Amino acid sequence: MGLVFALVGVFLGHYLDNPYFDGGASIAIGLLLMLVAIFLVGKTKRLIVGLGVDDATLASLATVVKGQSAVETFRPPLTMYLGPTDVVLALDVDFRDELSAVEVESAIEELQTAIKTAHPEFQHIFVEAKALAKRRHNQPVV
Known part of the structure; x- marks a missing residue:
């Protein structure tokens, strides 16, 4: 998904000659990475502290x-x-x-x-x- 954001941001930035699309894509990638990090913290936190079975x-x-x-x-x-x-x-x-x-x-x-x-x-x-x-x-x- 990050690559799609980057592709769309760079494409629109060059096609419309507007650098804000490239910057917006960078922000969207950063938000995506934050969401993935939060998801991984939630999944691995229980394993680190000794998660039991369901x-x-x-x-x-x-x-x-x-x-x-x-x-x-x-x-x-x-x-x-x-x-x-x-x-x-x-x-x-x-x-x-x-x-x-x-x-x-x-x-x-x-x-x-x-x-x-x-x-x-x-x-x-x-x-x-x-x-x-x-x-x-x-x-x-x-």
Whole structure:
């Protein structure tokens, strides 16, 4: 678009012998660059400060986690983009009390596999298996 502004400004400036068109085109290009900069700041600001995934992905992730038979409750997940297709996921999960340590380990592997199948962008998945009962009054449990 900037090149079109420049072409039109220079063409009209020479064709009409009026340098104001060239100057006006320069101003229009400057305004265009400002708009692009504002757009890029809005898009990259959240990535710089640690943007998490969107609400639709969080809802889908909650569905996957709730679908695991070993999961009793879990806190809302923490996510952060490391790159365009590389997302870190941290989950605090309360597994059923009757599960043994070996069964919890197997459940964590199943959970990670289910998440990676549904959302391959989650390259790093950290599952903290512990009771959440002590923190239920402080943070929401899904």
